[in-house]
Amino acid sequence: MTNPFxxxxxxxxxxxxFYIETFGCQMNAHDSEKVIGTLxxxxxxxxxxxxxxxxxxxNTCSIRDKAEQKVFHRLNEYxxxxxxxxxxxxxGCVAQQExxxxxxxxxxxSLVAGSASYRNLPEMLRRLEAGENRITGLDDRQTDExxxxxxxxxxxxxxxxxxxxxxxxxxxxxxxxxxxRGKERSRTSESVLAxxxxxxxxxxxxxQLLGQNVNSYRDPSGKMSFAEVLGAIGEMTxxxxxxxxxxxxxxxxHDIVEVIDAVPAVCDHVHLPVQSGSSAVLKxxxxxxxxxxxxxxxxxxxxxxxxxxxxTDIIVGFPGExxxxxxxxxxxxxxxxxxxxxxxxxxxxxxxxxxxxxxxVSEEVKSARLNRLLEQQRERQRVSYARHLNTTMEVMxxxxxxxxxxxxxxxxxxxxxxxxxxxxxxPAVGNYVNVKITxxxxxxxxxxxxx
Ligand code: SAH
Ligand code: SF4
Ligand code: F3S
Numbered sequence: 001m002t003n004p005f006x007x008x009x010x011x012x013x014x015x016x017x018f019y020i021e022t023f024g025c026q027m028n029a030h031d032s033e034k035v036i037g038t039l040x041x042x043x044x045x046x047x048x049x050x051x052x053x054x055x056x057x058x059n060t061c062s063i064r065d066k067a068e069q070k071v072f073h074r075l076n077e078y079x080x081x082x083x084x085x086x087x088x089x090x091x092g093c094v095a096q097q098e099x100x101x102x103x104x105x106x107x108x109x110s111l112v113a114g115s116a117s118y119r120n121l122p123e124m125l126r127r128l129e130a131g132e133n134r135i136t137g138l139d140d141r142q143t144d145e146x147x148x149x150x151x152x153x154x155x156x157x158x159x160x161x162x163x164x165x166x167x168x169x170x171x172x173x174x175x176x177x178x179x180x181r182g183k184e185r186s187r188t189s190e191s192v193l194a195x196x197x198x199x200x201x202x203x204x205x206x207x208q209l210l211g212q213n214v215n216s217y218r219d220p221s222g223k224m225s226f227a228e229v230l231g232a233i234g235e236m237t238x239x240x241x242x243x244x245x246x247x248x249x250x251x252x253x254h255d256i257v258e259v260i261d262a263v264p265a266v267c268d269h270v271h272l273p274v275q276s277g278s279s280a281v282l283k284x285x286x287x288x289x290x291x292x293x294x295x296x297x298x299x300x301x302x303x304x305x306x307x308x309x310x311x312t313d314i315i316v317g318f319p320g321e322x323x324x325x326x327x328x329x330x331x332x333x334x335x336x337x338x339x340x341x342x343x344x345x346x347x348x349x350x351x352x353x354x355x356x357x358x359x360x361v362s363e364e365v366k367s368a369r370l371n372r373l374l375e376q377q378r379e380r381q382r383v384s385y386a387r388h389l390n391t392t393m394e395v396m397x398x399x400x401x402x403x404x405x406x407x408x409x410x411x412x413x414x415x416x417x418x419x420x421x422x423x424x425x426x427p428a429v430g431n432y433v434n435v436k437i438t439x440x441x442x443x444x445x446x447x448x449x450x451x
Contacts, residue, residue: 024061037151113137158430273313277332317366
C-alpha cells in the first residue's frame with residue numbers, strides 16, 4: 001500500500017533505530033529512561049535486537065569489581081556487529097571514568113558520554129548523524145546543571161522515578177561516584193513538584209525520589225527542605241506512595257522521620273547505608289559519621305509511630321578492617337535489626353584514595369566474612385519478617401506468577417508479598433489491595449487477599 005503522505009519518487013523516511021542496555025543503580029536505570037525519551041523525541045525508534053539497530057548504546061556502571069574490563073569485553077562483542085552506518089555509544093560511569101581512552105581500545109565507538117553531559121544529548125546526536133566519530137560528553141565536576149527533560153520513557157505506568165539530586169560531594173575513600181557522576185546539584189523544588197504532578201495526572205501512584213544521597217537535597221531556590229518535598233508529593237491527589245533512596249546518614253535529619261509519621265503516603269522504609277559498624281573503619285572510609293551518630297538516627301526511627309523498615313549497605317574487608325572491626329559490623333546488624341542488607345566485598349577502584357591503601361584483608365577472609373554476615377542476617381530476617389504473620393497490609397499489585405498461581409506485590413515497607421485470591425477476577429497490576437499474611441520467609445511474605 002502506498003503511503004498517502006509520501007511525496008512521489010522519494011522513499012519514505014525510515015526512523016533510525018536504537019538499542020540500549022543498562023547496568024548499575026536506579027539512577028542509571030532512570031537515566032536510560034530519559035535517554036530513551038530524548039532519542040524518541042529526536043526521531044529514533046527503540047528495537048530489542050542490537051544486530052538491527054542503527055545506534056547501540058551501552059549505559060555502564062563502575063561501582064565494583066573489574067567494571068572497566070567487563071565493558072571492554074562487551075565492546076569487543078560489539079566489534080563483530082560493525083556494519084554500514086552502525087554507530088556505538090558508551091554512556092554512564094565507565095564512560096566518564098575512562099573517557100577518550102575508550103576510543104583507543106574500541107575505535108568503532110563514536111560517542112562517549114558521562115551522565116553530567118546528557119542534557120547535551122540532542123546536540124551530540126546531531127554531530128553523530130553528521131558523521132563525527134570522536135564525540136565526548138565528559139562534563140564531570142564542572143557543571144551545575146541537571147538533566148531535566150519532559151521526554152522520559154518510563155518503563156512502568158504506575159511506579160516512576162524522579163531524580164531530585166545528581167552527583168556526590170562526599171568523596172568516601174573507596175568510591176568512584178564523585179568522579180563519575182560529578183558535582184552534587186539539586187533541581188528546584190518547583191520543577192520536582194511539577195514533574196510529580198504531571199506523573200500523578202497520568203496515573204502514577206507510586207513515586208520514587210532518587211539521588212546518590214537523596215537527603216542531601218538542597219533546593220536551589222531555597223524554598224523547601226527535602227522532608228517538605230517528600231510531604232508535598234505525598235499529599236498530592238492521586239499519589240499513594242512516595243519512596244526515596246539512597247539516604248546518607250550524615251544528612252539524615254529528624255524531620256524525615258516526622259514526615260513519615262505525618263503523611264501516610266510517605267513510605268515506611270529508609271535505606272540508610274552504614275558500610276561498617278566500626279568507627280575506626282568509618283573514619284578510614286571518610287564516611288563523616290561514627291557508629292554512635294548512626295545509631296542515634298536509628299533510635300529516631302525506632303521511636304517513630306510508624307513501623308519504619310530499615311535496610312542498609314555494607315562493605316566487608318576494607319583495608320585495615322580487623323576481625324574486631326568486622327565483629328562490630330555484626331553487632332551493628334544485631335542492634336539495628338535491618339529488614340534487608342546489601343553486602344559487598346571491598347573492591348579497589350581506580351582514582352579513589354583507598355586504592356593506594358595496602359589491602360590487608362585477603363580474598364578468602366573477605367569471602368568468609370561476607371558469608372558469615374549474610375548467614376546471620378538471613379536468620380535475623382527470618383525472625384523479623386515473622387512479626388507480620390496474621391497482620392493485614394496494603395499491597396500494590398506488580399504482576400502474576402501463573403506457575404505458582406500467585407499474585408506478586410509490594411508493601412509500603414518495600415517487602416515482596418506473594419498472595420492468592422478467591423475472587424474470580426484477579427486485581428489489575430497497579431491496584432492496591434489488602435492482604436492478610438499467612439506465611440513468612442526471610443525475604444518475602446505470603447498471604448491471601450481480603451476485602
Ligand atoms: N551514596 C550511597 C551509596 C552509593 S554506591 C551511600 O553513600 O550510602 C552503592 C553501594 O555500593 C555503597 O553503599 C557501597 O556499599 C557499595 N560500594 C561502593 N563502592 C564500593 C567499593 N569500592 N567496593 C565495594 N562496595 C562498594
Ligand atoms: Fe559514594 Fe560516598 Fe558518595 Fe555514597 S556518599 S556515592 S558511597 S562517595
Ligand atoms: Fe554504578 Fe554509577 Fe550507579 S557507578 S551504581 S551506575 S552511580
